[in-house]
Structures are given as structure tokens and as C-alpha cells.
Amino acid sequence: MADKGNNTLKVTLVRSIHGRLKNHQACVRGLGLRRMHHTVTVADTPENRGMINRVAYLLQVEEA
Structure with missing residues (x-):
């Protein structure tokens, strides 16, 4: 298994969670x-990937 050397993701909320x-x-x-256009850096783990995949339609994701 090759290590990319990049184990964080930049995640931004671009659509509202209301409703x-x-x-x-x-x-x-x-x-x-926490709010619209808020950006966080998260570890690239299977748990975080699963949450990102579930709500991908609300997010913008970049490798950090």
C-alpha cells in the first residue's frame, strides 16, 4: 500500500443543513x-470519509 504522504482533507460546508x-x-x-462556508481540516480516515460520503452533496472537499 503506497502512502500518499497527504493525510488531511479540507472540508467546507457549501449548502445549508436546515431541513x-x-x-x-x-x-x-x-x-x-458549524455554519455555511466554514472550513475545517480533518484527518483522512475511513470514519471521516464515511461521513463525507454521506453528506457529499453539502460539502466541498480538497486534499490539504
Whole structure:
């Protein structure tokens, strides 16, 4: 398994969580996002990838 040497992701909330499913809201909060256009850096782990995949339609993701 090759290591990319890049193990963080920059995640930005670009759509509102109002009116979304409760578990989608929980995933956004679990990633540490608090408001629109808030950006956080998270570790590239399977757990974080799973939350990102579930709410990908609300997020913009970049490798950091």
C-alpha cells in the first residue's frame, strides 16, 4: 500500500443543513462544521470519509 504522504482533507460546508435528515446534520457536526462556508481540516480516515460520503452533496472537499 503506497502512502500518499497527504493525510488531511479540507472540508467546507457549501449548502445549508436546515431541513436535512437528522443523521446528515449529525455527520456535518461530527466533521466539526458549524455554519455555511466554514472550513475545517480533518484527518483522512475511513470514519471521516464515511461521513463525507454521506453528506457529499453539502460539502466541498480538497486534499490539504
